[in-house]
Amino acid sequence: MNAPPKGSWRLLLTHIRPQKWKLALGGLLGFVGGMAGLAEPLLAKSVIDTFQAGGSMVGPILVLTVLVLVGAVLGALGAYVLERTAETIVLSARLRLVSRMLRLRVPDVDRLKPGDLLSRVTADSTLLRAVCTSGVTEAITASFMLIGCIALMAYMDAALLGVTLIVLVVVGGITAVVMPRISRATTEAQTALGEMGATLDRSLQAFRTVKAAGAEQRETDAVRGVARKAWRKGVTAAGWTALAGTSTWLAVQLSFLAVLGVGGMRVASGSLEVSSLIAFLLYLFYLTGPISQLVNGATQLQTGLAAIARLREIEDLPAEPVAPVESTSPKNTAPAAVTLRDVHFQYGDDRSPALNGVSFTAPAGGMTALVGPSGAGKSTVFALLERFYEPNEGAIDLDGRPLTEMPMSELRAALGYVEQDAPVLAGTLRDNLLFANPGAGEDEIADVLTRTQLNDLVARLPEGLETAVGHRGQMLSGGERQRVAIARALLRKPRLLLLDEATSQLDAVNELRLRDVIEEVAGTTTVLVIAHRLSTVTTADRIVVMEAGQVRAVGSHAELLDQDDLYRELATTQFLTNAEAMAPAGDKQAKAVQTGG
Numbered sequence: 001m002n003a004p005p006k007g008s009w010r011l012l013l014t015h016i017r018p019q020k021w022k023l024a025l026g027g028l029l030g031f032v033g034g035m036a037g038l039a040e041p042l043l044a045k046s047v048i049d050t051f052q053a054g055g056s057m058v059g060p061i062l063v064l065t066v067l068v069l070v071g072a073v074l075g076a077l078g079a080y081v082l083e084r085t086a087e088t089i090v091l092s093a094r095l096r097l098v099s100r101m102l103r104l105r106v107p108d109v110d111r112l113k114p115g116d117l118l119s120r121v122t123a124d125s126t127l128l129r130a131v132c133t134s135g136v137t138e139a140i141t142a143s144f145m146l147i148g149c150i151a152l153m154a155y156m157d158a159a160l161l162g163v164t165l166i167v168l169v170v171v172g173g174i175t176a177v178v179m180p181r182i183s184r185a186t187t188e189a190q191t192a193l194g195e196m197g198a199t200l201d202r203s204l205q206a207f208r209t210v211k212a213a214g215a216e217q218r219e220t221d222a223v224r225g226v227a228r229k230a231w232r233k234g235v236t237a238a239g240w241t242a243l244a245g246t247s248t249w250l251a252v253q254l255s256f257l258a259v260l261g262v263g264g265m266r267v268a269s270g271s272l273e274v275s276s277l278i279a280f281l282l283y284l285f286y287l288t289g290p291i292s293q294l295v296n297g298a299t300q301l302q303t304g305l306a307a308i309a310r311l312r313e314i315e316d317l318p319a320e321p322v323a324p325v326e327s328t329s330p331k332n333t334a335p336a337a338v339t340l341r342d343v344h345f346q347y348g349d350d351r352s353p354a355l356n357g358v359s360f361t362a363p364a365g366g367m368t369a370l371v372g373p374s375g376a377g378k379s380t381v382f383a384l385l386e387r388f389y390e391p392n393e394g395a396i397d398l399d400g401r402p403l404t405e406m407p408m409s410e411l412r413a414a415l416g417y418v419e420q421d422a423p424v425l426a427g428t429l430r431d432n433l434l435f436a437n438p439g440a441g442e443d444e445i446a447d448v449l450t451r452t453q454l455n456d457l458v459a460r461l462p463e464g465l466e467t468a469v470g471h472r473g474q475m476l477s478g479g480e481r482q483r484v485a486i487a488r489a490l491l492r493k494p495r496l497l498l499l500d501e502a503t504s505q506l507d508a509v510n511e512l513r514l515r516d517v518i519e520e521v522a523g524t525t526t527v528l529v530i531a532h533r534l535s536t537v538t539t540a541d542r543i544v545v546m547e548a549g550q551v552r553a554v555g556s557h558a559e560l561l562d563q564d565d566l567y568r569e570l571a572t573t574q575f576l577t578n579a580e581a582m583a584p585a586g587d588k589q590a591k592a593v594q595t596g597g
């Protein structure tokens with residue numbers, strides 16, 4: 001990336017525009033403060049002239065002192081206003097990103113890594129701060145100062161200014177060459193930082209697995225590897241930045257020597273006053289400030305634009321529509337029928353089809369079970385029902401209405417979704433229950449706790465509903481987690497409950513409880529369950545057998561046992577082991593051969 005893409009500038013302006021007056025005020029204060037400093041050499045010249053003429057120096061020195069103080073105060077005030085405004089710009093960028101992040105579409109998030117996303121909100125957005133202060137405002141102020149300074153130098157002595165400018169043009173050239181390199185190194189450093197976040201996030205998400213697999217060192221090495229990569233890129237950027245800074249310093253020193261030489265000769269020849277030479281030299285040193293501010297500003301701008309480019313990648317992604325404020329009219333809670341008509345879907349152009357012409361109906365009320373070998377496309381059906389993805393062909397209707405014609409919020413409000421894994425979030429049990437319906441009352445909570453047979457769990461927990469359940473709910477058993485997730489989904493009063501049964505073994509008690517809970521729920525709402533248990537399939541009103549992205553049979557347990565070979569095979573291998581698990585003396589070996597999925 002040699003030049004930041006055009007869109008990055010536009011996005012930068014989007015962030016800056018709302019704060020433009022505050023930035024202008026900060027810049028103005030800094031500028032006025034700087035102007036006070038600019039007048040100092042002129043006054044110093046008059047002090048020297050007065051001294052040489054034998055007049056009183058009290059007046060000029062007093063004015064000089066006041067000017068220094070006013071300059072300092074205004075400069076500090078300007079810096080504060082700028083920094084404060086820059087913080088506000090960082091905040092607004094973060095708020096924009098955060099509110100967009102959770103509205104991104106599932107297929108886009110599938111591609112992105114959570115740790116990298118995190119690093120964009122935290123690390124990359126921070127870089128905006130510098131771009132708004134040094135990058136934009138200070139650079140503009142510094143340009144004015146530079147122009148003012150050069151004008152005054154021209155007024156003092158045009159020949160000496162000529163000498164100075166030659167050296168400055170050389171610095172400008174060096175800076176122009178260095179800047180794109182800083183930009184590239186910064187982008188790479190930020191990308192590496194994002195990679196580090198993603199790698200670390202992966203390990204933390206699977207913390208127990210990492211330990212159990214004895215992979216601490218390997219994972220640590222992986223994170224250290226990307227940390228070092230970020231360091232290398234950071235060091236490269238630092239090197240170029242140092243070169244830019246040093247060339248500035250060197251330019252001023254060289255100008256100083258050149259002006260001292262040329263000016264000295266002119267003083268000796270009597271064509272220049274000593275006081276003018278001193279004032280000119282003071283201006284020359286004064287020039288260091290604006291020039292290094294400009295170089296620093298350009299550096300920060302490159303850094304900021306690199307960060308902005310990463311923020312833009314998120315901002316450019318399409319988002320799902322924002323849910324409107326919940327209407328006050330009572331929510332339709334009647335069980336809904338769902339129909340899939342010749343649905344085709346593939347996760348990407350390079351993937352083989354996950355669904356290949358799937359058609360079936362789950363009538364309103366009652367339970368429909370989806371069964372089939374792993375990879376048959378069962379979870380994909382759920383993902384399409386939630387409109388996490390859109391079918392490539394075919395249609396899905398809810399109560400005869402195509403999903404695409406329903407507002408997303410209405411559709412999702414009508415569905416309850418219990419994921420197969422990690423259905424519980426960090427927080428208290430109450431937080432978890434209220435997650436999908438924060439407005440639910442105590443009586444509603446009590447009701448779902450009874451329906452999902454969680455009362456004894458609540459009684460057993462040290463702080464009841466207020467007990468923290470740990471990151472991803474580790475403090476609960478698998479069966480409890482699943483029932484908590486069902487309770488949460490029920491509190492939302494869904495018209496259709498999508499339940500992806502965990503494939504892991506539940507003990508006999510929990511399996512029976514789950515069966516009873518599903519059966520009870522199916523009495524009041526439509527339940528579509530991806531079933532891995534005999535107890536679930538035998539109680540289902542209808543069973544849809546899927547294989548390789550297609551529906552191969554639909555019927556009752558008895559019908560399918562009789563008519564469908566695959567179902568019979570599943571029943572005798574997969575489901576049967578669950579049945580054995582229900583037996584009081586659960587045969588551990590039988591459990592072990594359960595195929596899952």
Ligand SMILES: Nc1ncnc2c1ncn2[C@@H]1O[C@H](COP(=O)(O)OP(=O)(O)OP(=O)(O)O)[C@@H](O)[C@H]1O
Pocket residue numbers: 110347348351354372373374375376377378379380381597
């Ligand atoms: N997010 C995804 N991106 C790409 N491919 C996917 C994704 N999710 C699933 N697939 C693929 O789509 C196919 C169907 O997967 P799906 O999860 O629907 O199967 P399933 O029947 O639910 O299996 P299981 O019972 O093991 O969960 C599989 O080949 C799988 O590899």
